[in-house]
Amino acid sequence: MPKIPLSDLPVLPQNHLPLHILLQKTRVSCNNDAPTNTEDIIYSGAYAAMGVDNSLRLDEFRKNFKVKVIKLSEEDMEFDLIGIDASIANAFRRILISELPTMAIEKVLVANSSSVVQDEVLAHRLGLIPIQVDPRLFEYMSENDVPNEKNTIVFKLHFKCERKSGERRTVYSHDLKWLPSGSEYMLPTENSSDPSSKPKTYTSFTSSQDSLPEFLNNPITVTPGIIITKLGPGQEIELEAHAVKGLGQTHAKWSPVATAWYRMLPEVILPRDIIGEAAQKLVNKCPVKVFDIEDMGDGVKRATVARPRACTLCRECIREPGWENKVELRRVRDHFIFTIESTGAMPPEVLFTEAVQILEDKCERVITVLS
């Protein structure tokens, strides 16, 4: 190989990234066979040779970071997080699913059940019913704690299908009745002959929950309309369900979200104009109608990208040979379309704020132990 004098080497651009590297850094390319440039370039010195600092500067982050709320209702929410790394967005998602507490039914005391559904299956179904109560009003119950008004919610379910009716009846979640004073079932006592001892129930509430200001005119309910079981003529269910506070990582019933997910913003680029028949073909290819046709005048029809956000990256448009060069599918690496579906215990915007708070607490814990 001939020696090239240093002075003849092409000059590397200084203090800015060449376009193709910027593209690698900020976009994931979705090709026919597989996506490329999927990995984040996060190392601070990755572009040191080009005089570009890749380190995290908080003021820069503060300038670029944006949140756009797209949709917000009592149960679900969609918003855009722009200018954040996947590792942070993923931390929020993971915390939403498994580290935010809720109340869920943990113990079921079955007094009578002649339904065809086995008790353990019934208990499992009850456990999965979302309870519409703010878990921040309750405490965790540890192993040695007695169930009290601070850590337990008691529900009663008594449902009978009369033999005479001859019809099957459905038991719904809203048939669960809240017992603000705690369990009504007596604990079996060893010496029941002793009249001085007050009979004890399965819970030891010192006061009724409905006397608390939070629940005074706001009884605790569960999500209505969920079928628990069906009863045939003559069958009966009588039980008590005790709900406690817990985390989604222990069991999914404590997860405050039906699900929480994000996707990166799709970006569809047409490097060259697609006109005429090809344009129509492209519009017909897309199952989610990303493309439109615009009239250029003189009867020339050109394809345009009208709704890139709708793109699912099914890659149908580039499947046919030759089309990969005509349409470029990409994803914007730092733009996340985040969706949260709450189960109803807390509104989704509160859930997200709480999740961020939990990540902060984790950091604080590490700092405390390190210092």
Added chain:
Amino acid sequence: MVSSAGEGVRMCHICPYYTFLSLKVSYSETKEAAKHIGGEQCHQSTHRFLLLGHKQSKMEHGSYQDQSASTFTLPDEDHTLANALRFTLNQDPRVTVCGYSIPHPSEARVNIRVQTTGDPANEVLKDSCQDLMLLCQHVRSTFDQAVADFKNNKGSESE
């Protein structure tokens, strides 16, 4: 001990769970880091074993001579914190190598390896935690503001 299993991910021959997530280092450096991330089995005599507090504590495995390289064991943590910290650590110019591993899936702990250009590794990790906290605070305030704006706009539209 360590072989390459595709870009950014390296796996150990011995234990199927033992993977490295995207260490930005050369092969030899990875081997060095791997030895430390692995945890207990690779303690060298020069290494100190710091146990700060009791069960909820963080453990630091480093050497007395060289403060600039340490492995931190965070009990009761997982990818949630470790991957976020890996991001902030990697964005710190003082860090030469960092990565994390979860030695075994049924053990609730994560090892974070930090090698720096000279600063004490625990200081750098502390700063990274601080960065992540500030970042979260900014996310929270921006988010709350966006939600408030959205609710206001919706309120004025329906009127």
